Amino acid sequence: MASATWSQTFTMAKKRTAYRVWLSEVMLQQTQVQTVIPYYLRFLTKFPNVTALANASLDDVLHAWAGLGYYSRARNLHKTAILIRDKFHGKFPTSLESMIALPGIGRSTASAILAFCDQQTLPILDGNVKRVLSRLHAISTVPQKNEKELWLLAQHYTPEKTDIIDYTQAIMDLGAMICTRHSPKCTECPVAQECLAYTRNETALYPVKAVKKSLPIKKIFLMVLINKKMKFS
Ligand code: SF4
Numbered sequence: 067m068a069s070a071t072w073s074q075t076f077t078m079a080k081k082r083t084a085y086r087v088w089l090s091e092v093m094l095q096q097t098q099v100q101t102v103i104p105y106y107l108r109f110l111t112k113f114p115n116v117t118a119l120a121n122a123s124l125d126d127v128l129h130a131w132a133g134l135g136y137y138s139r140a141r142n143l144h145k146t147a148i149l150i151r152d153k154f155h156g157k158f159p160t161s162l163e164s165m166i167a168l169p170g171i172g173r174s175t176a177s178a179i180l181a182f183c184d185q186q187t188l189p190i191l192d193g194n195v196k197r198v199l200s201r202l203h204a205i206s207t208v209p210q211k212n213e214k215e216l217w218l219l220a221q222h223y224t225p226e227k228t229d230i231i232d233y234t235q236a237i238m239d240l241g242a243m244i245c246t247r248h249s250p251k252c253t254e255c256p257v258a259q260e261c262l263a264y265t266r267n268e269t270a271l272y273p274v275k276a277v278k279k280s281l282p283i284k285k286i287f288l289m290v291l292i293n294k295k296m297k298f299s
Contacts, residue, residue: 084158084183085116091175091192092143096136099242105134116158119144120151142170160184181234187227189220190234194241199223200273201245204262208276 177188
């Protein structure tokens, strides 16, 4: 299990549905793929579809999430499942606008769901894809301040007519399994020859990290005046 790739996990989970893609995207937002895999499979066993998740108590959902951290993700999953059950008759919406109006679903997660399950040609830009693009183009600004350029690049690489599912899975797996945060496996990378960070031997420099502001140190002096003649009664 520990060596399974994310694509293999989808295969183990048998069928790619909007619910499964959504769950995987949310779990992967702040957690590494190898940590996510057992949680993902357990969660699917307990809550096999969006209606089962909506019908569960929040306590049960948080219990299944325990250990993954960032619990607002689990709360939003539950809230969104209830909305989908009650407003959309248990089916995920198929427009980007309706999808991103749901709690905890951003543009990238919405696009991944619509690309995988409705073959819509939409770019994705999760944390892993941001890292790949930042290294590929040796982008010298921090990703948080460069969303617009990164979205344009993501759009540029997204195929317009065909292969949207293969492309989306490939870029996600590249970021999660090859172009990892620490020690990327550049010799196994299919885009190594085009990668500016790799060809310049500068992979450790990208994505550029935000400089932490050093907190100012303030010194204060206090003087206590004591009047020995004062009596407290
Ligand atoms: S060559 Fe290395 S740094 Fe560049 S995209 Fe591939 S894995 Fe990432």
